[in-house]
Amino acid sequence: MLVTWIRCTVVDRRGFERGQRKWAGLLGEPGFRGQGGGWSRTRPDVAHVFGFWESRAFYDSFMARSHDGLAAAQSGTYKDIECKLFGHRFDIKTGFEPHFADADVVRVAHCTVREERVEHFALMQQKVWNPAMAGSPGMVRGAFAEAPGHEFLVLSMWRSAAEHGKYRADRVERLSLLAQTESDITALSGDVVELDPQWTV
Template sequence: MLTKWIRCEVTDRAGFDRAQRGWTRLSRLPGFLGQRGGWSGAGTAHVLAFWADQRSYDRFMADDHDELAAGQHRTFDEIDVRLFEHCQDIGENLALAPGSGLVRLAHCTVAPHRTERFARTQASVWTPGMHSAPGFLGGVLGQRDSAEFLVLSQWTSQGAHARYRAERFPALFDRAAPSEDLTAITGHLIALDPAWSVPPAGSTPPPGAVRVAAPRSVPPTRAWRPTSG
């Protein structure tokens, strides 16, 4: 599975939102597993898309992408697009989670000699800790190049994630000792907009939910700081 992360600094929020609701044609494409997105601040939009394999994704980019994206070109002034290969699921497969709630995104740069430990610690410490937390819906760990990782976890609400951060995160952080692995991390809390959710054709639409107010994103940093989880 591939995870595509798109981050846009939006100048026309209404226009971007309107165009983002028009991506429903994705649902019929071979290899498409789902798409969702939302806001981490007043002008920062994130879109997360899941594809079965590189071949399906390349076909989409060659045949359908430009036509679908044409309506959004003038709604943002900055875009960053990254594609990550699947490393491991964090509990349930994130592509199967509903398109509402909150996503915690951690974009991590890992010291080259610590990548195996980083992935092993995710599986043995962070995943069990999050999976047992109330309100946790699923997640994924993806890798790009040798030392760049994307950690996504989805929650029913901002409150559920806040309780996890207050009650479970400190002990997990001490066990994981991420400062031994990370050279940089950037974090975002993304309030998902259900209207942006595109499930694959034939799937059961996720149940509706109250839209979560967009939280303030964690400011980017080039040095390590304790914002995992």
């Protein structure tokens, strides 16, 4: 499965939201699995959109044919856009499906990992982070995905911001030490995204 992550700085919020609803046109695209997104909880002008495709080939075909027509509705509503593609590597919890209806927030973490530490980083995700998240109240599902250049995306869906906040407060520092995260990564950025049900396709 291919995971796409799009992050925009928005200058016309209402226009952007109107345009975002036009992405319902993705339904019926070959290989399309689902899309959802919303606004950053820390930066109100930043929007995140997460898309899921069966393969890169289906995604490339969509980009060549239909993408520009759908994207035109949002032209001029944002000032910068970053789109990154990741290959799904494994689930956090079990049976990941790109559904958003039972979650209120998505935590996204984007990590750049030292080349010689890639396998250690992935192993710690499986042995330390995934069980801790899977066992936390309010954590619904998640995915761990990889891009060329030793980049990783960790997506976790939560029933509420409060439940995600409690997990962070209780456990993240201790888990980081246990997983030796600082030895693995050269860069880490992330956000908590308030999902907008109208953006779900």
